[in-house]
Amino acid sequence: MTSDLAITLVKYAVMFLIFLNVAPIMNWVERRACAYIQDRPGPNRVGPFGLFQPLADVAKFMFKEDITPAAADTVLYLMAPAIALLPAFTTFIVIPFGPDIATAGRTIRLIVADVDTGVLLFLAIASLSVYSLVMAGYASNNKFSLLGSIRASAQLISYELALTLSVLAVLLPVGSFRLGDVVAYQQSHLWNVLPQILGFLVFLVAAFAETNRLPFDLPEAESELIAGFHTEYGSMRFALFFMAEYTNMAALSALGVTLYFGGWSLPGITYPHTLLGGVLGLLTLVAKIAVCMGIFVWVRWTFPRFRYDQLMRLGWKVLLPLSILNLVLVAALTVGGVL
Protein backbone atom coordinates (compact mmCIF):
# COMPACT_ATOMS: atom_id res chain seq x y z
CA MET A 1 0.00 0.00 0.00
CA THR A 2 2.63 2.49 1.10
CA SER A 3 5.02 1.45 -1.65
CA ASP A 4 2.22 1.69 -4.22
CA LEU A 5 1.56 5.23 -3.09
CA ALA A 6 5.29 6.01 -3.26
CA ILE A 7 5.53 4.62 -6.80
CA THR A 8 2.54 6.68 -7.89
CA LEU A 9 4.06 9.77 -6.34
CA VAL A 10 7.37 9.17 -8.13
CA LYS A 11 5.55 8.71 -11.44
CA TYR A 12 3.58 11.91 -10.85
CA ALA A 13 6.79 13.73 -9.93
CA VAL A 14 8.44 12.65 -13.20
CA MET A 15 5.53 13.92 -15.30
CA PHE A 16 5.16 17.03 -13.14
CA LEU A 17 8.80 18.03 -13.57
CA ILE A 18 8.55 17.58 -17.33
CA PHE A 19 5.38 19.62 -17.63
CA LEU A 20 6.70 22.23 -15.20
CA ASN A 21 9.57 22.94 -17.55
CA VAL A 22 7.34 23.34 -20.57
CA ALA A 23 6.47 26.97 -19.92
CA PRO A 24 10.01 28.39 -19.47
CA ILE A 25 11.37 26.42 -22.43
CA MET A 26 8.43 27.36 -24.62
CA ASN A 27 8.85 30.99 -23.59
CA TRP A 28 12.27 30.94 -25.20
CA VAL A 29 11.22 28.80 -28.17
CA GLU A 30 8.19 30.96 -28.90
CA ARG A 31 10.15 34.21 -28.88
CA ARG A 32 13.08 32.88 -30.87
CA ALA A 33 10.86 31.13 -33.42
CA CYS A 34 8.67 34.19 -33.75
CA ALA A 35 11.76 36.32 -34.35
CA TYR A 36 13.06 33.83 -36.91
CA ILE A 37 9.74 33.82 -38.78
CA GLN A 38 9.64 37.62 -38.70
CA ASP A 39 13.29 37.82 -39.84
CA ARG A 40 14.76 39.50 -36.74
CA PRO A 41 17.22 38.26 -34.08
CA GLY A 42 14.89 37.96 -31.08
CA PRO A 43 16.13 37.77 -27.49
CA ASN A 44 19.80 36.74 -27.84
CA ARG A 45 21.60 38.66 -25.07
CA VAL A 46 21.08 36.58 -21.92
CA GLY A 47 23.32 33.53 -22.14
CA PRO A 48 24.18 31.59 -25.31
CA PHE A 49 21.43 32.10 -27.93
CA GLY A 50 19.47 33.94 -25.26
CA LEU A 51 18.84 30.62 -23.51
CA PHE A 52 18.76 32.19 -20.04
CA GLN A 53 16.06 34.64 -21.08
CA PRO A 54 13.33 32.61 -19.25
CA LEU A 55 15.32 32.95 -16.00
CA ALA A 56 15.52 36.69 -16.50
CA ASP A 57 11.80 36.76 -17.22
CA VAL A 58 11.01 34.81 -14.06
CA ALA A 59 13.14 37.19 -12.00
CA LYS A 60 11.29 40.10 -13.58
CA PHE A 61 7.89 38.57 -12.83
CA MET A 62 8.93 38.01 -9.20
CA PHE A 63 9.92 41.61 -8.60
CA LYS A 64 7.00 43.25 -10.36
CA GLU A 65 4.40 44.87 -8.17
CA ASP A 66 1.37 42.68 -7.55
CA ILE A 67 -1.67 44.86 -8.13
CA THR A 68 -5.30 44.07 -7.36
CA PRO A 69 -7.66 46.54 -9.04
CA ALA A 70 -9.79 48.49 -6.56
CA ALA A 71 -13.04 47.49 -8.26
CA ALA A 72 -12.11 43.82 -8.58
CA ASP A 73 -13.88 40.97 -6.84
CA THR A 74 -10.88 40.18 -4.64
CA VAL A 75 -11.56 36.53 -3.76
CA LEU A 76 -12.23 35.36 -7.31
CA TYR A 77 -9.50 37.65 -8.68
CA LEU A 78 -6.86 36.04 -6.49
CA MET A 79 -8.18 32.49 -6.97
CA ALA A 80 -8.40 32.48 -10.77
CA PRO A 81 -4.68 32.09 -11.65
CA ALA A 82 -4.24 29.27 -9.15
CA ILE A 83 -7.28 27.48 -10.52
CA ALA A 84 -5.87 27.84 -14.01
CA LEU A 85 -2.93 25.64 -13.01
CA LEU A 86 -4.98 22.85 -11.42
CA PRO A 87 -6.39 21.19 -14.56
CA ALA A 88 -3.17 21.91 -16.43
CA PHE A 89 -1.12 19.88 -13.96
CA THR A 90 -3.71 17.12 -13.49
CA THR A 91 -4.73 16.00 -16.97
CA PHE A 92 -1.43 14.27 -17.80
CA ILE A 93 -2.01 11.61 -15.13
CA VAL A 94 -3.84 9.43 -17.67
CA ILE A 95 -1.09 9.62 -20.32
CA PRO A 96 1.06 6.45 -20.46
CA PHE A 97 4.75 7.30 -20.84
CA GLY A 98 6.54 4.00 -21.29
CA PRO A 99 6.33 0.21 -21.40
CA ASP A 100 5.52 -1.83 -18.29
CA ILE A 101 8.61 -2.16 -16.17
CA ALA A 102 9.27 -5.54 -14.53
CA THR A 103 11.41 -5.08 -11.45
CA ALA A 104 11.83 -6.75 -8.06
CA GLY A 105 9.06 -9.23 -8.72
CA ARG A 106 6.42 -6.71 -9.71
CA THR A 107 5.25 -4.89 -12.81
CA ILE A 108 5.06 -1.15 -12.77
CA ARG A 109 2.86 0.48 -15.38
CA LEU A 110 4.27 3.78 -16.52
CA ILE A 111 1.12 5.83 -16.14
CA VAL A 112 0.16 7.82 -13.07
CA ALA A 113 -3.51 6.84 -12.93
CA ASP A 114 -4.33 3.67 -14.87
CA VAL A 115 -8.08 4.03 -14.62
CA ASP A 116 -10.90 2.49 -16.60
CA THR A 117 -12.13 5.87 -17.81
CA GLY A 118 -8.73 7.27 -18.88
CA VAL A 119 -9.60 9.53 -21.81
CA LEU A 120 -12.88 10.64 -20.26
CA LEU A 121 -11.04 11.70 -17.13
CA PHE A 122 -8.67 13.77 -19.26
CA LEU A 123 -11.54 15.48 -21.09
CA ALA A 124 -13.48 16.00 -17.86
CA ILE A 125 -10.60 17.69 -16.06
CA ALA A 126 -9.61 19.66 -19.14
CA SER A 127 -13.17 20.96 -19.45
CA LEU A 128 -12.81 22.59 -16.02
CA SER A 129 -10.03 24.88 -17.25
CA VAL A 130 -12.59 27.32 -18.64
CA TYR A 131 -13.55 28.38 -15.11
CA SER A 132 -10.26 30.12 -14.43
CA LEU A 133 -10.71 32.25 -17.55
CA VAL A 134 -14.31 33.02 -16.67
CA MET A 135 -13.44 33.85 -13.06
CA ALA A 136 -10.52 36.03 -14.11
CA GLY A 137 -12.62 37.95 -16.59
CA TYR A 138 -15.55 38.44 -14.26
CA ALA A 139 -13.52 39.30 -11.17
CA SER A 140 -11.36 41.88 -12.94
CA ASN A 141 -14.43 44.08 -13.39
CA ASN A 142 -13.12 45.32 -16.70
CA LYS A 143 -15.11 45.25 -19.90
CA PHE A 144 -12.25 43.85 -21.95
CA SER A 145 -11.69 41.06 -19.44
CA LEU A 146 -15.41 40.27 -19.35
CA LEU A 147 -15.65 40.14 -23.14
CA GLY A 148 -12.62 37.87 -23.19
CA SER A 149 -14.10 35.40 -20.76
CA ILE A 150 -17.52 35.39 -22.44
CA ARG A 151 -15.75 34.53 -25.66
CA ALA A 152 -13.70 31.88 -23.89
CA SER A 153 -16.72 30.12 -22.43
CA ALA A 154 -18.62 29.98 -25.73
CA GLN A 155 -15.54 28.98 -27.70
CA LEU A 156 -14.39 26.23 -25.37
CA ILE A 157 -17.83 24.62 -25.22
CA SER A 158 -18.27 24.75 -28.98
CA TYR A 159 -14.95 23.12 -29.79
CA GLU A 160 -15.13 20.60 -26.97
CA LEU A 161 -17.88 18.78 -28.88
CA ALA A 162 -15.82 18.30 -32.02
CA LEU A 163 -12.75 17.39 -29.97
CA THR A 164 -14.60 14.79 -27.91
CA LEU A 165 -16.26 13.23 -30.96
CA SER A 166 -12.95 12.89 -32.79
CA VAL A 167 -11.37 11.32 -29.69
CA LEU A 168 -14.31 8.93 -29.44
CA ALA A 169 -13.73 7.74 -33.00
CA VAL A 170 -10.19 6.70 -32.05
CA LEU A 171 -11.51 4.61 -29.19
CA LEU A 172 -14.01 2.66 -31.35
CA PRO A 173 -11.60 0.17 -32.94
CA VAL A 174 -9.57 -0.03 -29.72
CA GLY A 175 -12.61 -0.80 -27.60
CA SER A 176 -11.24 0.77 -24.45
CA PHE A 177 -11.01 4.15 -22.74
CA ARG A 178 -7.51 3.39 -21.47
CA LEU A 179 -4.81 5.28 -23.32
CA GLY A 180 -2.44 2.39 -22.60
CA ASP A 181 -4.67 0.16 -24.75
CA VAL A 182 -4.70 2.82 -27.48
CA VAL A 183 -0.90 2.71 -27.58
CA ALA A 184 -0.90 -1.11 -27.59
CA TYR A 185 -3.40 -1.09 -30.46
CA GLN A 186 -1.15 1.20 -32.48
CA GLN A 187 1.85 -1.04 -31.82
CA SER A 188 0.03 -3.96 -33.45
CA HIS A 189 -1.66 -1.88 -36.17
CA LEU A 190 -0.85 1.31 -38.03
CA TRP A 191 -0.66 4.65 -36.26
CA ASN A 192 -4.19 5.96 -35.95
CA VAL A 193 -3.38 9.10 -37.89
CA LEU A 194 -3.45 7.14 -41.17
CA PRO A 195 -6.90 5.51 -41.03
CA GLN A 196 -8.37 8.42 -39.07
CA ILE A 197 -6.87 11.37 -40.91
CA LEU A 198 -10.22 13.19 -40.93
CA GLY A 199 -10.64 12.81 -37.19
CA PHE A 200 -7.05 13.91 -36.66
CA LEU A 201 -7.58 17.11 -38.64
CA VAL A 202 -10.70 17.90 -36.59
CA PHE A 203 -8.76 17.15 -33.40
CA LEU A 204 -5.91 19.40 -34.52
CA VAL A 205 -8.13 22.40 -35.28
CA ALA A 206 -10.17 21.91 -32.12
CA ALA A 207 -6.98 21.64 -30.07
CA PHE A 208 -5.90 25.10 -31.21
CA ALA A 209 -9.29 26.48 -30.18
CA GLU A 210 -9.29 24.64 -26.84
CA THR A 211 -5.89 26.05 -25.90
CA ASN A 212 -6.80 29.58 -27.04
CA ARG A 213 -3.92 29.66 -29.47
CA LEU A 214 -3.80 31.73 -32.60
CA PRO A 215 -5.60 31.60 -35.04
CA PHE A 216 -8.29 31.08 -32.38
CA ASP A 217 -7.00 33.23 -29.50
CA LEU A 218 -10.18 35.32 -29.46
CA PRO A 219 -10.37 35.36 -25.62
CA GLU A 220 -7.22 37.48 -25.51
CA ALA A 221 -7.18 39.00 -29.02
CA GLU A 222 -4.79 41.85 -28.21
CA SER A 223 -5.79 44.00 -31.16
CA GLU A 224 -9.35 44.36 -29.90
CA LEU A 225 -9.41 43.33 -26.22
CA ILE A 226 -5.96 44.55 -25.00
CA ALA A 227 -5.20 41.16 -23.40
CA GLY A 228 -8.68 39.75 -22.90
CA PHE A 229 -9.35 37.89 -19.69
CA HIS A 230 -5.96 38.62 -18.14
CA THR A 231 -5.86 42.34 -18.94
CA GLU A 232 -5.75 43.30 -15.25
CA TYR A 233 -3.22 40.70 -14.18
CA GLY A 234 0.46 41.44 -13.67
CA SER A 235 3.57 39.97 -12.12
CA MET A 236 3.44 36.30 -11.06
CA ARG A 237 -0.33 36.10 -11.44
CA PHE A 238 0.02 36.78 -15.13
CA ALA A 239 2.89 34.28 -15.20
CA LEU A 240 0.57 31.61 -13.80
CA PHE A 241 -1.88 32.11 -16.68
CA PHE A 242 1.06 31.99 -19.05
CA MET A 243 2.23 28.71 -17.50
CA ALA A 244 -1.27 27.24 -17.59
CA GLU A 245 -1.57 28.03 -21.29
CA TYR A 246 1.66 26.27 -22.21
CA THR A 247 1.03 23.34 -19.87
CA ASN A 248 -2.43 22.87 -21.37
CA MET A 249 -0.86 22.89 -24.82
CA ALA A 250 1.63 20.24 -23.74
CA ALA A 251 -1.07 18.10 -22.13
CA LEU A 252 -3.28 18.27 -25.20
CA SER A 253 -0.24 17.49 -27.39
CA ALA A 254 0.46 14.48 -25.19
CA LEU A 255 -3.14 13.32 -25.69
CA GLY A 256 -2.88 13.94 -29.43
CA VAL A 257 0.35 11.97 -29.94
CA THR A 258 -0.96 9.16 -27.75
CA LEU A 259 -4.18 8.93 -29.73
CA TYR A 260 -2.81 9.40 -33.24
CA PHE A 261 0.97 8.93 -33.26
CA GLY A 262 1.61 5.88 -31.12
CA GLY A 263 2.27 7.67 -27.83
CA TRP A 264 5.56 6.60 -26.24
CA SER A 265 6.12 3.80 -28.79
CA LEU A 266 7.83 3.82 -32.16
CA PRO A 267 6.74 1.44 -34.96
CA GLY A 268 8.89 -1.65 -35.28
CA ILE A 269 10.84 -1.03 -32.08
CA THR A 270 10.16 -2.92 -28.86
CA TYR A 271 11.46 -1.21 -25.78
CA PRO A 272 12.84 -3.55 -23.08
CA HIS A 273 10.75 -3.90 -19.94
CA THR A 274 13.42 -2.32 -17.79
CA LEU A 275 14.17 1.10 -16.45
CA LEU A 276 16.09 1.83 -19.66
CA GLY A 277 12.98 1.02 -21.69
CA GLY A 278 10.96 3.33 -19.49
CA VAL A 279 13.41 6.18 -20.00
CA LEU A 280 13.45 5.58 -23.76
CA GLY A 281 9.64 5.58 -23.84
CA LEU A 282 9.52 8.80 -21.87
CA LEU A 283 12.07 10.43 -24.20
CA THR A 284 10.07 9.32 -27.24
CA LEU A 285 6.90 10.83 -25.80
CA VAL A 286 8.68 14.08 -24.91
CA ALA A 287 10.18 14.29 -28.40
CA LYS A 288 6.76 13.85 -29.99
CA ILE A 289 5.25 16.48 -27.69
CA ALA A 290 8.09 18.84 -28.59
CA VAL A 291 7.29 18.48 -32.30
CA CYS A 292 3.63 19.31 -31.56
CA MET A 293 4.64 22.36 -29.54
CA GLY A 294 6.80 23.47 -32.45
CA ILE A 295 3.77 23.24 -34.73
CA PHE A 296 1.73 25.30 -32.26
CA VAL A 297 4.37 28.05 -32.43
CA TRP A 298 4.76 27.80 -36.19
CA VAL A 299 1.02 28.15 -36.76
CA ARG A 300 0.75 31.05 -34.31
CA TRP A 301 3.20 33.21 -36.23
CA THR A 302 1.92 32.20 -39.65
CA PHE A 303 -1.86 32.57 -39.63
CA PRO A 304 -3.99 35.64 -38.95
CA ARG A 305 -6.70 35.58 -36.30
CA PHE A 306 -10.23 34.47 -37.13
CA ARG A 307 -13.21 36.76 -36.61
CA TYR A 308 -15.49 35.60 -33.83
CA ASP A 309 -18.45 34.73 -36.04
CA GLN A 310 -16.11 32.83 -38.37
CA LEU A 311 -14.80 30.91 -35.37
CA MET A 312 -18.29 29.93 -34.29
CA ARG A 313 -19.36 29.01 -37.80
CA LEU A 314 -16.26 26.86 -38.28
CA GLY A 315 -16.90 25.08 -35.00
CA TRP A 316 -20.58 24.35 -35.42
CA LYS A 317 -21.07 24.12 -39.17
CA VAL A 318 -17.81 22.52 -40.30
CA LEU A 319 -15.97 20.73 -37.49
CA LEU A 320 -18.99 19.24 -35.72
CA PRO A 321 -20.52 17.67 -38.87
CA LEU A 322 -17.07 16.48 -39.95
CA SER A 323 -16.42 14.84 -36.60
CA ILE A 324 -19.82 13.11 -36.69
CA LEU A 325 -19.12 11.93 -40.25
CA ASN A 326 -15.75 10.62 -39.09
CA LEU A 327 -17.38 8.83 -36.17
CA VAL A 328 -19.91 7.13 -38.47
CA LEU A 329 -17.19 6.15 -40.97
CA VAL A 330 -14.94 4.70 -38.29
CA ALA A 331 -17.88 2.88 -36.72
CA ALA A 332 -18.78 1.35 -40.09
CA LEU A 333 -15.17 0.32 -40.73
CA THR A 334 -14.86 -1.14 -37.25
CA VAL A 335 -18.06 -3.15 -37.56
CA GLY A 336 -17.00 -4.22 -41.05
CA GLY A 337 -13.78 -5.57 -39.59
CA VAL A 338 -11.46 -3.31 -41.62
CA LEU A 339 -9.92 -1.52 -38.63
Place this chain on the structure above:
Amino acid sequence: MEKLTFFVFAGLALGSAIVVVVHRSPVYATLSLVLTLFSTAVLFVLLGAPFLGALQVLVYAGAIVVLFLFVIMLLNIQSEESAHGAGAQRWVALLGAVILFGMLGLGFWRGGFASVGPLTAESVSLKALAEELFSRYLLPFEIVGLLLLVAVIGATVAARRPGEDDEKSSDVPFEASPPGPLSVTGEGERFQGGTSS
Protein backbone atom coordinates in the same frame (compact mmCIF):
# COMPACT_ATOMS: atom_id res chain seq x y z
CA MET B 1 -8.41 6.88 3.79
CA GLU B 2 -11.65 6.22 1.94
CA LYS B 3 -13.69 7.40 4.90
CA LEU B 4 -11.67 10.58 5.14
CA THR B 5 -12.16 11.26 1.43
CA PHE B 6 -15.86 10.60 1.79
CA PHE B 7 -16.32 12.98 4.70
CA VAL B 8 -14.25 15.73 3.11
CA PHE B 9 -16.13 15.62 -0.18
CA ALA B 10 -19.57 14.96 1.30
CA GLY B 11 -19.01 17.99 3.51
CA LEU B 12 -17.83 20.04 0.56
CA ALA B 13 -20.84 18.99 -1.50
CA LEU B 14 -23.30 19.92 1.26
CA GLY B 15 -21.53 23.15 2.17
CA SER B 16 -21.26 24.38 -1.39
CA ALA B 17 -24.86 23.34 -2.08
CA ILE B 18 -25.95 25.60 0.79
CA VAL B 19 -23.85 28.42 -0.66
CA VAL B 20 -25.60 27.91 -4.02
CA VAL B 21 -28.95 28.55 -2.37
CA VAL B 22 -28.11 31.38 0.01
CA HIS B 23 -25.40 33.43 -1.70
CA ARG B 24 -26.60 36.75 -3.04
CA SER B 25 -24.22 36.94 -5.99
CA PRO B 26 -25.30 34.69 -8.87
CA VAL B 27 -21.70 34.21 -10.00
CA TYR B 28 -20.61 32.90 -6.60
CA ALA B 29 -23.70 30.68 -6.46
CA THR B 30 -22.89 29.22 -9.87
CA LEU B 31 -19.25 28.63 -8.99
CA SER B 32 -20.36 26.89 -5.80
CA LEU B 33 -22.59 24.72 -7.95
CA VAL B 34 -19.46 23.61 -9.81
CA LEU B 35 -17.89 22.62 -6.49
CA THR B 36 -21.05 20.71 -5.53
CA LEU B 37 -21.05 18.80 -8.81
CA PHE B 38 -17.33 18.08 -8.55
CA SER B 39 -17.64 16.77 -4.99
CA THR B 40 -20.58 14.60 -6.01
CA ALA B 41 -18.46 13.23 -8.84
CA VAL B 42 -15.79 12.26 -6.31
CA LEU B 43 -18.48 10.48 -4.29
CA PHE B 44 -19.52 8.57 -7.43
CA VAL B 45 -15.91 7.45 -7.86
CA LEU B 46 -15.82 6.32 -4.22
CA LEU B 47 -19.01 4.34 -4.85
CA GLY B 48 -17.28 2.43 -7.62
CA ALA B 49 -18.76 4.35 -10.55
CA PRO B 50 -15.83 6.31 -12.04
CA PHE B 51 -17.59 6.53 -15.40
CA LEU B 52 -20.52 8.34 -13.83
CA GLY B 53 -18.12 10.63 -11.98
CA ALA B 54 -16.22 11.52 -15.14
CA LEU B 55 -19.44 12.16 -17.03
CA GLN B 56 -20.78 14.29 -14.19
CA VAL B 57 -17.73 16.56 -14.41
CA LEU B 58 -17.58 16.50 -18.21
CA VAL B 59 -21.25 17.25 -18.86
CA TYR B 60 -22.46 19.22 -15.88
CA ALA B 61 -19.43 20.99 -14.43
CA GLY B 62 -17.65 21.33 -17.76
CA ALA B 63 -20.45 22.35 -20.07
CA ILE B 64 -23.86 23.10 -18.61
CA VAL B 65 -22.74 25.29 -15.73
CA VAL B 66 -20.43 27.16 -18.12
CA LEU B 67 -23.56 28.06 -20.07
CA PHE B 68 -25.20 29.28 -16.84
CA LEU B 69 -22.19 31.48 -16.16
CA PHE B 70 -22.18 32.62 -19.77
CA VAL B 71 -25.77 33.83 -19.53
CA ILE B 72 -25.22 35.43 -16.11
CA MET B 73 -22.18 37.33 -17.34
CA LEU B 74 -23.78 38.30 -20.62
CA LEU B 75 -26.84 39.74 -18.90
CA ASN B 76 -24.53 41.20 -16.23
CA ILE B 77 -26.75 40.18 -13.32
CA GLN B 78 -25.04 41.79 -10.34
CA SER B 79 -27.06 40.42 -7.45
CA GLU B 80 -30.52 39.11 -6.85
CA GLU B 81 -32.82 42.08 -6.53
CA SER B 82 -36.33 41.05 -7.35
CA ALA B 83 -36.18 37.32 -6.75
CA HIS B 84 -37.56 37.53 -3.25
CA GLY B 85 -40.74 39.36 -4.20
CA ALA B 86 -42.46 36.75 -6.32
CA GLY B 87 -45.06 35.05 -4.14
CA ALA B 88 -46.31 32.43 -6.56
CA GLN B 89 -42.77 31.29 -7.29
CA ARG B 90 -42.20 30.62 -3.61
CA TRP B 91 -45.20 28.27 -3.44
CA VAL B 92 -44.17 26.45 -6.60
CA ALA B 93 -40.67 26.01 -5.18
CA LEU B 94 -42.10 24.71 -1.90
CA LEU B 95 -44.31 22.25 -3.79
CA GLY B 96 -41.30 21.05 -5.80
CA ALA B 97 -39.26 20.54 -2.63
CA VAL B 98 -42.08 18.60 -0.95
CA ILE B 99 -42.49 16.35 -3.99
CA LEU B 100 -38.74 15.74 -4.27
CA PHE B 101 -38.20 14.90 -0.61
CA GLY B 102 -41.45 12.93 -0.56
CA MET B 103 -40.21 10.75 -3.38
CA LEU B 104 -36.80 10.31 -1.73
CA GLY B 105 -38.49 9.44 1.57
CA LEU B 106 -40.80 6.99 -0.17
CA GLY B 107 -37.79 5.30 -1.71
CA PHE B 108 -36.07 4.96 1.66
CA TRP B 109 -39.29 3.80 3.34
CA ARG B 110 -40.01 1.15 0.71
CA GLY B 111 -36.49 -0.18 0.35
CA GLY B 112 -35.18 0.33 3.86
CA PHE B 113 -31.75 1.74 4.50
CA ALA B 114 -30.07 -1.53 3.54
CA SER B 115 -30.78 -0.77 -0.10
CA VAL B 116 -28.75 2.43 -0.03
CA GLY B 117 -25.57 0.82 1.21
CA PRO B 118 -22.40 0.99 -0.86
CA LEU B 119 -22.33 -0.71 -4.21
CA THR B 120 -20.12 -3.72 -4.67
CA ALA B 121 -16.48 -3.24 -3.83
CA GLU B 122 -15.27 -3.50 -7.41
CA SER B 123 -16.20 -0.72 -9.76
CA VAL B 124 -19.00 -0.95 -12.26
CA SER B 125 -17.29 -1.80 -15.53
CA LEU B 126 -17.96 0.26 -18.62
CA LYS B 127 -18.79 -2.86 -20.60
CA ALA B 128 -21.52 -3.95 -18.18
CA LEU B 129 -22.95 -0.44 -18.13
CA ALA B 130 -23.01 -0.23 -21.92
CA GLU B 131 -24.61 -3.65 -22.28
CA GLU B 132 -27.39 -2.77 -19.86
CA LEU B 133 -27.89 0.62 -21.47
CA PHE B 134 -28.18 -0.75 -25.00
CA SER B 135 -30.24 -3.83 -24.25
CA ARG B 136 -32.41 -3.67 -21.15
CA TYR B 137 -32.75 0.10 -21.02
CA LEU B 138 -32.65 0.75 -24.75
CA LEU B 139 -36.12 2.27 -24.99
CA PRO B 140 -35.68 4.84 -22.19
CA PHE B 141 -32.25 5.66 -23.63
CA GLU B 142 -33.68 6.31 -27.08
CA ILE B 143 -36.53 8.35 -25.62
CA VAL B 144 -34.09 10.58 -23.76
CA GLY B 145 -32.14 11.03 -27.00
CA LEU B 146 -35.33 12.01 -28.82
CA LEU B 147 -36.22 14.44 -26.04
CA LEU B 148 -32.85 16.16 -26.38
CA LEU B 149 -33.26 16.36 -30.15
CA VAL B 150 -36.67 17.97 -29.73
CA ALA B 151 -35.18 20.45 -27.26
CA VAL B 152 -32.40 21.37 -29.71
CA ILE B 153 -34.82 21.86 -32.59
CA GLY B 154 -37.17 23.83 -30.36
CA ALA B 155 -34.39 26.13 -29.19
CA THR B 156 -33.25 26.69 -32.76
CA VAL B 157 -36.76 27.52 -33.93
CA ALA B 158 -37.34 29.82 -30.95
CA ALA B 159 -34.02 31.57 -31.57
CA ARG B 160 -34.70 32.14 -35.23
CA ARG B 161 -36.19 35.54 -35.83
CA PRO B 162 -38.91 35.72 -38.48
CA GLY B 163 -37.73 36.89 -41.86
CA GLU B 164 -34.10 36.26 -41.13
CA ASP B 165 -32.21 35.14 -44.20
CA ASP B 166 -29.38 32.87 -43.14
CA GLU B 167 -27.40 32.99 -46.36
CA LYS B 168 -27.60 36.73 -46.72
CA SER B 169 -26.60 37.63 -43.19
CA SER B 170 -23.88 35.06 -42.79
CA ASP B 171 -21.15 37.27 -44.22
CA VAL B 172 -22.02 40.40 -42.29
CA PRO B 173 -19.66 40.90 -39.37
CA PHE B 174 -20.61 42.33 -36.04
CA GLU B 175 -21.79 45.83 -36.79
CA ALA B 176 -25.46 44.87 -36.77
CA SER B 177 -25.40 43.34 -33.29
CA PRO B 178 -25.26 45.99 -30.57
CA PRO B 179 -24.42 44.02 -27.39
CA GLY B 180 -20.77 43.36 -28.06
CA PRO B 181 -19.13 40.74 -30.23
CA LEU B 182 -21.77 38.13 -29.63
CA SER B 183 -25.41 38.23 -30.34
CA VAL B 184 -26.87 35.37 -28.42
CA THR B 185 -30.33 34.36 -29.27
CA GLY B 186 -32.06 31.71 -27.26
CA GLU B 187 -30.35 29.73 -24.54
CA GLY B 188 -26.88 29.68 -25.95
CA GLU B 189 -27.87 27.12 -28.53
CA ARG B 190 -26.93 29.34 -31.33
CA PHE B 191 -24.11 31.84 -31.54
CA GLN B 192 -24.00 33.96 -34.59
CA GLY B 193 -22.87 37.45 -35.29
CA GLY B 194 -24.77 39.81 -37.53
CA THR B 195 -28.44 39.02 -37.26
CA SER B 196 -29.13 42.07 -39.45
CA SER B 197 -32.50 42.73 -37.94
